[in-house]
Amino acid sequence: MQSKLPNVGTTIFTVMSKMAQDHNAIDLSQGFPDFDCPAALRDRVTHHLNDRRNQYAPAIGIPELREQIAIKVEQLYACRVDPDHEVTVTAGATEALFDVIQAVVHRDDEVILFDPAYDSYAPAIELAGGRAVRIPMTVPDYQIPWERAAEAITERTRLIIINSPHNPAGSVLQREDLDRLAGLIRDRNILVLSDEVYEHMVFDGDRHHSVLTHEELREKSFAVFSFGKTYHATGWKLAYCVAPAPLSVELRKVHQFVTFTATSFIQYAIADFMRDCPEHHLELPAFYQQKRDRFCELLGDSRFTFTASAGTYFQCLDYSAISDQSDVEFVQHLTREVGVAAIPLSAFYAEAPDTRIVRFCFCKDESTLERAAEKLCRL
Numbered sequence: 001m002q003s004k005l006p007n008v009g010t011t012i013f014t015v016m017s018k019m020a021q022d023h024n025a026i027d028l029s030q031g032f033p034d035f036d037c038p039a040a041l042r043d044r045v046t047h048h049l050n051d052r053r054n055q056y057a058p059a060i061g062i063p064e065l066r067e068q069i070a071i072k073v074e075q076l077y078a079c080r081v082d083p084d085h086e087v088t089v090t091a092g093a094t095e096a097l098f099d100v101i102q103a104v105v106h107r108d109d110e111v112i113l114f115d116p117a118y119d120s121y122a123p124a125i126e127l128a129g130g131r132a133v134r135i136p137m138t139v140p141d142y143q144i145p146w147e148r149a150a151e152a153i154t155e156r157t158r159l160i161i162i163n164s165p166h167n168p169a170g171s172v173l174q175r176e177d178l179d180r181l182a183g184l185i186r187d188r189n190i191l192v193l194s195d196e197v198y199e200h201m202v203f204d205g206d207r208h209h210s211v212l213t214h215e216e217l218r219e220k221s222f223a224v225f226s227f228g229k230t231y232h233a234t235g236w237k238l239a240y241c242v243a244p245a246p247l248s249v250e251l252r253k254v255h256q257f258v259t260f261t262a263t264s265f266i267q268y269a270i271a272d273f274m275r276d277c278p279e280h281h282l283e284l285p286a287f288y289q290q291k292r293d294r295f296c297e298l299l300g301d302s303r304f305t306f307t308a309s310a311g312t313y314f315q316c317l318d319y320s321a322i323s324d325q326s327d328v329e330f331v332q333h334l335t336r337e338v339g340v341a342a343i344p345l346s347a348f349y350a351e352a353p354d355t356r357i358v359r360f361c362f363c364k365d366e367s368t369l370e371r372a373a374e375k376l377c378r379l
């Protein structure tokens with residue numbers, strides 16, 4: 001059979017997590033916590049499971065959950081959204097991203113994205129028959145080069161994908177970046193897909209600048225968020241997309257035939273938890289900043305060099321003082337010989353720059369971070 005994605009292999013996250021397991025290495029590769037989600041949330045899940053919430057939920061998500069999402073979005077971003085027409089619940093952010101791209105991108109359309117880029121974007125564009133125009137971010141601060149983005153715009157540009165806080169780089173966009181983006185697409189038929197799954201992981205007193213806070217961008221954007229990240233429950237695959245009603249209509253056309261709906265009892269549980277424990281997400285920046293600080297402190301005596309991440313639960317480390325290997329060789333060596341798994345940054349590039357940088361995930365218990373750092377400091 002002729003492949004529709006001839007250049008796509010198995011995602012690096014699966015490859016590295018498997019290698020970590022095979023070699024019994026501490027897994028700081030794929031982004032998932034090794035601590036559990038809140039007990040009160042698990043209680044609500046079992047409650048609704050036993051309460052027989054086990055049949056199809058409405059395709060766009062249960063009203064109780066969309067209502068809570070609308071309340072949260074208004075509180076956080078001063079943005080009023082209509083839960084019936086502007087909020088769509090999906091089976092993970094991965095599904096929302098896929099649905100948006102299929103809904104918007106026509107054959108031969110161009111989509112601008114910035115490398116390093118989360119690895120689900122480009123294959124989704126290819127499946128839609130579009131072309132990814134990949135612009136490298138600046139190194140080592142991982143900012144968007146807006147001049148280059150402006151030069152890349154053509155008559156065929158249909159969508160620009162941004163991601164802040166940024167996986168894998170850990171950088172965050174500022175208000176000025178949103179202004180630049182708005183200026184770029186003004187009076188053009190171009191939409192924005194804003195991947196904001198790490199919205200609650202912004203550090204050092206900064207805050208997350210959502211496209212929903214920007215009046216002009218909000219009208220042209222799909223903003224994607226993930227409950228998996230926010231509630232330490234990546235395996236539940238529950239997320240949502242906020243977009244103006246006409247855009248949501250198109251998104252929902254695709255969503256209904258990709259998954260139709262997301263798991264019902266989990267939707268009820270999260271709706272309850274959002275209502276009863278709204279403080280949970282407000283505590284996340286401090287919770288994760290403490291982990292970032294601890295991880296960086298532990299690596300203070302290592303030969304890695306780094307700037308502390310401004311957001312996400314990832315920390316990039318430069319290993320050029322340790323090895324000349326490529327980043328893929330280096331993470332293989334780390335996993336097999338050192339006993340710590342990480343992700344090579346080149347996996348997120350069309351054409352990787354000549355850097356020696358790998359990504360570590362710090363959403364782990366302190367003891368895990370300590371054990372990993374001890375090994376890394378021996379290098």
Ligand SMILES: Cc1ncc(COP(=O)(O)O)c(C=O)c1O
Pocket residue numbers: 031091092093094095118163167195197226227228229234237238239
């Ligand atoms: C930038 C980014 N977008 C989207 C996703 C996917 O989120 P979900 O697990 O909700 O599908 C991830 C998960 O790691 C991510 O890092």
